[in-house]
Amino acid sequence: MxxxxxxxxxxxxxxxxxxxxxxxxxxxxxxxxxxxxxxxxxxxxxxxxxxxxxxxxxxxxxxxxxxxxxxxxxxxxxxxxxxxxxxxxxxxxxxxxxxxxxxxxxxxxxxxxxxxxxxxxxxxxxxxMGMVFQNFGLLPHLDVLDNVAFPLRMQGMPPADRTAKARDMIELVGLRGRENSMPLELSGGQQQRVGIARSLAVDxxxxxxxxxxxxxxxxxxxxxxxxxxxxxxxxxxxxxxxxxxxxxxxxxxxxxxxxxxxxxxxxxxxxxxxxxxxxxxxxxxxxxxSLAKVVTAGSVMAKLPGNWDASRGHEVDAATPIEMLLPRSLAGTQTFVITREGEGPVGLLTSEIIAKVLANDTAQRVVR
Ligand SMILES: Nc1ncnc2c1ncn2[C@@H]1O[C@H](COP(=O)(O)OP(=O)(O)OP(=O)(O)O)[C@@H](O)[C@H]1O
Ligand SMILES: [Mg+2]
The missing domain is CATH 3.40.50.300 (P-loop containing nucleotide triphosphate hydrolases)
Known part of the structure; x- marks a missing residue:
């Protein structure tokens, strides 16, 4: 807990x-x-x-x-x-x-x-600190490039440098080609990308x-x-x-x-x-x-016993949602060995734990 x-x-x-x-x-x-x-x-x-x-x-x-x-x-x-x-x-x-x-x-x-x-x-x-707000908070009279470069201007960065950095950030959020658009010419999602690029400009x-x-x-x-x-x-x-x-x-x-x-x-x-x-x-x-969708194997696994024989069990990556393991669990796999890239086995997941997660899901559905 x-x-x-x-x-x-x-x-x-x-x-x-x-x-x-x-x-x-x-x-x-x-x-x-x-x-x-x-x-x-x-x-x-x-x-x-x-x-x-x-x-x-x-x-x-x-x-x-x-x-x-x-x-x-x-x-x-x-x-x-x-x-x-x-x-x-x-x-x-x-x-x-x-x-x-x-x-x-x-x-x-x-x-x-x-x-x-x-x-x-x-x-x-x-x-x-970088900040992104709900209402985008863009400066309406500045185009995308100048909006993103704005915090760099406040830092006193020379124009050529801040333009280059702002272009990188715009590229990063997938808005290349829109550098000279005004905020009002953009959709909500695009405006928020500008907000994100701007907040990231100062690293x-x-x-x-x-x-x-x-x-x-x-x-x-x-x-x-x-x-x-x-x-x-x-x-x-x-x-x-x-x-x-x-x-x-x-x-x-x-x-x-x-x-x-x-x-x-x-x-x-x-x-x-x-x-x-x-x-x-x-x-x-x-x-x-839905528990099965969001709970990952790594987040509910049990500890590996000290004497664990690494050759036993079905290996599964820690990031796998429980949902993905259900078919194999139903087909009879009792124990999954949870691995992480570069680390090897880090824990065990039993069909009992999987059943618990799913039981919780079902209980919630019944209540509703
Ligand atoms: N200047 C202020 N004077 C008095 N009360 C305030 C002031 N600013 C905020 N509050 C009150 O503080 C409480 C928390 O506000 P806050 O904006 O942090 O909520 P929130 O969780 O962000 O809500 P939302 O999801 O609507 O954005 C609210 O009840 C709000 O009325
Ligand atoms: Mg709020």
Whole structure:
């Protein structure tokens, strides 16, 4: 079971060394006249979250984030998922201090960003962080090339260099030939590609995307998700991706944080969220998700016994969805040996585990 507070237990489907890139501790954001005083009350008491929220509201305060802590590992896609108003945008803005947290710590390597000067923050936002917004946020009077080159211009990069870099980014997102189009001449999906190219132009170490695909229709949305995964394969950024769409969360995430009323109520790999939801609220999100499709062999495998004879069993790559193993499991294969490229056998998957995953699926269908 994941620890929802510090996010330990992290295990991407690779044993590559885990390096924490961004560390958030006890972030609170209270809107209103006297947020500090309201926070002191909040910290002093031991009320259940919802009572606290209501009590703060009585004094004209709004509790947007309450004691949020998590780590994001280098190269990880960390998805923050929650209903509208749960605090997702507030959270991602607190990370770059576009919204000032009432209290907490945001560590980028050895630096607490909440203690950094405004000047330093401008530098961090320009050079370290890339951001993509739901409404694209393009500059309407600039063409595609100038939009993408804009953050480089802000950095003071000479024109020839920034044009060359912007062209590379435009190529990367598949918009070659549209350099001189104006934003309004582009479809929503194309505009968001420009937004993505622009956010990547500065080679950010941290890439924040706040519901980047929400405005797109389902088909385009899926294409953009594929495109995003392709880019990430290539670029290996450290990503915080916000969405209110559980399907999107499950397609993209290495880990998912589920938010409710300003709090993170569970952090885990997609399989953890599906198989061991902390409560009925989290479980209700996943009702629409087909376990067999999203749960991979590597995410539910058991440990290899110490005395494992490597020559035994059917080998299957860790990224294989359970669904793909079903026919062989039904045909009598009891045990699959899970392998990873370059690592050999890393775990075992029994037909019993497969049956468990599927049973969960069926139970959900019956409830619906
Ligand atoms: N400046 C503000 N003053 C008071 N309350 C605010 C302010 N900004 C945001 N809020 C409140 O904080 C809560 C969280 O807002 P936030 O935008 O973070 O939600 P969200 O999860 O991103 O929602 P959505 O999915 O709709 O984008 C909302 O209820 C919002 O009304
Ligand atoms: Mg939002």
């Amino acid at each position: 994941m620890n929802p507070v510090d996010g330990t237990g992290f295990s991407r489907e690779s044993t590559a060394e885990v390096v924490t890139k961004l560390r958030c501790r006890n972030i609170w954001k209270i809107y209103g006249q006297r947020p500090d005083k309201a926070l002191a009350t909040a910290l002093g008491g031991s009320e259940p979250p919802l009572t606290l929220k209501r009590r703060l509201e009585e004094t004209g305060h709004f509790l947007a984030l309450a004691d949020v802590s998590f780590d994001v590992q280098q190269g990880e896609i960390f998805v923050v998922m929650g209903l509208s108003g749960s605090g997702k945008s507030t959270l991602v803005r607190c990370l770059s201090r576009l919204v000032e947290p009432t209290s907490g710590e945001v560590w980028l390597g050895g630096e607490n960003l909440l203690a950094a000067s405004e000047r330093r923050m401008v530098e961090v936002r320009r050079k370290v 950010p170490e941290l890439w924040f995307l706040d519901e980047p695909f929400s405005a797109l229709d389902p088909l385009i949305r899926r294409q953009m998700q594929d495109e995003f995964l392709r880019l990430q394969q290539l670029l290996q950024k450290t990503i915080v991706f916000i969405t209110h769409d559980i399907q999107e969360a499950f397609r993209l995430a290495d880990r998912i944080a589920i938010m409710r009323e300003g709090r993170i109520i569970q952090i885990g790999r997609p399989a953890d969220i599906l198989l061991t939801p902390v409560d009925a609220y989290v479980a209700s999100f996943t009702e629409e998700v």
